[in-house]
Amino acid sequence: MVLVGAIRDYVAKMLSELTGMKVLIVDKETLGFISVVFSQSDILHKDVYLVEPVDAPPTEESLGHLKAVCFLRPTGENITQLKRHLKNPRYGEYHLFFSNILKSTYIQILADADEHEVVRGVQEYFGDYFAIDPYHFTLNLPSNHLCMVPSVMDPHASQRAGDRIVEGLASVFLSLKKRPVIRYQRSSEIARRIASDVGKLMYEQESGLFDFRRGDNTPLLLVLDRRDDPVTPLLNQWTYQAMVHELIGLEDNRVDLGPPTGAKAKTEAQQLVLSQEQDAFFKANMYENFGDLGANIKKMVDEFQAQSRSNQNLQTLQDMARFVENYPEFRKKSGNVSKHVSLMSELSRIVDERILMSVSQIEQDLACTASQATAFEEVSTQLDNEKVGDVDRLRLVLLYALRYEKENPRQLEQLMTKLSSRPSKYKPALVYTLLRHAGVEKRTGDLYMNRDFINRARNIARGLKGVENVYTQHQPLLTQTMENIAKGRLKDVDYPFVGSHYAPAGRPQDVVVFIVGGSTYEESRAVALQNNTASGVKFVLGGTVVHNSASFLSDLEEVYRLERTSDLV
Missing domain, CATH: 3.40.50.1910 (Sec1/Munc18 (SM) protein, domain 2)
Structure with a gap:
């Protein structure tokens, strides 16, 4: 059950079975379905001349020599857009592929709109998700x-x-x-x-x-x-993929580091792809903790520097020919090294700026241990720390409230008072909102492994065994x-x-x-x-x-x- 392979097979089949230059027409979502499994160069290798949004403004330019491959979600809005395309076709042929079950009424609408008989086929290719x-x-x-x-x-x-x-x-x-x-x-x-x-x-x-x-x-x-x-999405993360998403943001396997210092607009270099399908280093390290990741990035940099020094020492024609032959791979490796060093630098900067090492240790204690008195003191101390940001203060109180909502209401009120003492864009009332919707009365699973003696024994055994990293002890x-x-x-x-x-x-x-x-x-x-x-x-x-x-x-x-x-x- 490998989902990436299923989507890749669908897209490859759509584009490979149709020979010659073609245009790929997509909606916002199907573009995302494709982009998480195919790189831009992969698409170009399929003889795709242009990728066009289905809702792009109409144009008078006719490209009858091109074939249109449409990969769309079967929605009423997309059917309306396709009707517009078919009423005044820009391309010589239209091959329609839908990412999910197509209603019979939609098929009839498309048939009626195809007055120029440019539609060559309608198929369902079930790839209606982001793999x-x-x-x-x-x-x-x-x-x-x-x-x-x-x-x-x-x-x-x-x-x-x-x-x-x-x-x-x-x-x-x-x-x-x-x-x-x-x-x-x-x-x-x-x-x-x-x-x-x-x-x-x-x-x-x-x-x-x-x-x-x-x-x-x-x-x-x-x-x-x-x-x-509700605990897992509130915790800071310390493994590579999860940490990038938590501290920077990872959307459809892409990271936006924002514009370089002093720049007014985003540049292509700051839009980074972080996909295990396209990046061997990321695939090998996506679940590594922050400390091991730093060591592995240093090793990668050292290996690249050694290769760079070797490339500078070109003495014979054979050396030069070998360098030219290997240059694309060398350039790709250079970009990869730069990408991971940039990400590691940004992660380190945010960790230091938000003093996340101390904050996260308390988060893990709240999620994994059961000492209420100690937890209250630790959270109180962090709420008094001017260096702790608004979002981290709120998350600490949320985690405390989830764990100890039934134990000492007065102490939770004291934490709420401290949380409210500093102006913040976050409303302290969110704590009570979360308890209403995800408190102990609403939950089925044994979130803290403390409801029965079997789970309590497992929890104790895990504690005695210990964990390799205090920041990744939560499961x-x-x-x-x-x-x-x-x-x-x-x-x-x-x-x-x-x-x-x-x-x-x-x-x-x-x-x-x-x-x-x-x-x-x-x-x-x-x-x-x-x-x-x-x-x-x-x-x-x-x-x-x-x-x-x-x-x-x-x-x-x-x-x-x-x-x-x-x-x-």
């Missing part, structure tokens, strides 16, 4: 905060968001050519609704599409709610969930099946875990580590977005605003 890593995908849902609030606040927007999730999950399984059994988190109404709607689509409405040959083992789709683990709740699935221990009462007739016999070998409300790169790392074990179960992780703490807090602010507007609190 950012082989075992991690996202839908980049724009209104992700709707996954945290009751649909009564904005039922139409909530329904659209739910429909997009169902479409994305359908596309994932159609691209994998599998029909799963479906389970969901019992305590989450939105997880139940999504799971139910996916089940209806796969087993009733479009059962023919999903009628794949059954193997010995049926895959599993498990739908979870982000609110069951997301998903780790525990995956272990339970691999051992056949996932409780039916907490994670029921959608329909009794869907229940399989035996343990699944392939599992897609989808988190409504967003996944994280820490969880993606947990999936990669789990897949490297000998459990016999392979996992794929998906979510409505990929969170860092900034995006999670942004969603929380939107929930707060909606509640205030709706007067529901």
Whole structure:
């Protein structure tokens, strides 16, 4: 179940089967689907002359010698844009590919619009998701905060968001050519609704599409709610991929470092691609902790410097010929070294500026240990520290409140008073908003491994064993969930099946875990580590977005605003 390969195969087939120079027409989302798995040079090698947005303004210039390959989401807006193209075709041929199930009404609309008979084919290629890593995908849902609030606040927007999730999950399984059994988190109404709607689509409405040959083992789709683990997206991260996303931002495998000092506009050099499909160093180090990463980057720099000195010592024609032959690879390596050194420098600057070493150690204590008195003193001290920024102060109180919401309300009030003592763009009331939506009463999983003696024993054993790095000792709740699935221990009462007739016999070998409300790169790392074990179960992780703490807090602010507007609190 490697998602990157599925999308690459679809795009390669679209572009390779059509010979000659062509234009690729895309919408904003399908451009993203392609860009996370193909580089610009990969597209050029497919004889693509131009990449054009489907909603680009019309032009009188005719390019009848070119063929148009359209890869679009099957939405009403895109159908309207295609009608415009077909009414006054700019290109000689149009080959239409849709990333998901195409309604029969849309097919009729396109047929009626094709008065010039330029459409040569209409096909469904199920790649309706961002395959950012082989075992991690996202839908980049724009209104992700709707996954945290009751649909009564904005039922139409909530329904659209739910429909997009169902479409994305359908596309994932159609691209994998599998029909799963479906389970969901019992305590989450939105997880139940999504799971139910996916089940209806796969087993009733479009059962023919999903009628794949059954193997010995049926895959599993498990739908979870982000609110069951609000801790993971609030923590600072200390492994390469997750750290870049947390401190700088990583969107569709691209990093924006911003303009150089003194520059007024962004430059191409500051837009960096960070993809394991295109960068061997990143693939080897994406899960390394900050300290080991620094040592590995230094080693890479030393090796490059040695190669540079060798290239400067060109004494014979053979030396020169060899250098010219290897120059493209040398230039690529030079750019790669520069990229990772720039990223490491920026990460180090932010860590020092925000004194994250001390802040993060307390975050990890809040997430992984149970000494309430010590936690209160540590958080109080940081709230008094003028060097600690607004966002880090808020996150510390949020993490404290989640852990100790039932233990000492008066001490939480004291922390809230300290949090409010300094002007900030963040509202202290967000603490209570999070507790309403993701407090202990709302959660299913054993987030802190302290509900029963088995999990308490595991927690103690982990503490006695120790961890290699205090900053990476936290394990997301998903780790525990995956272990339970691999051992056949996932409780039916907490994670029921959608329909009794869907229940399989035996343990699944392939599992897609989808988190409504967003996944994280820490969880993606947990999936990669789990897949490297000998459990016999392979996992794929998906979510409505990929969170860092900034995006999670942004969603929380939107929930707060909606509640205030709706007067529901």
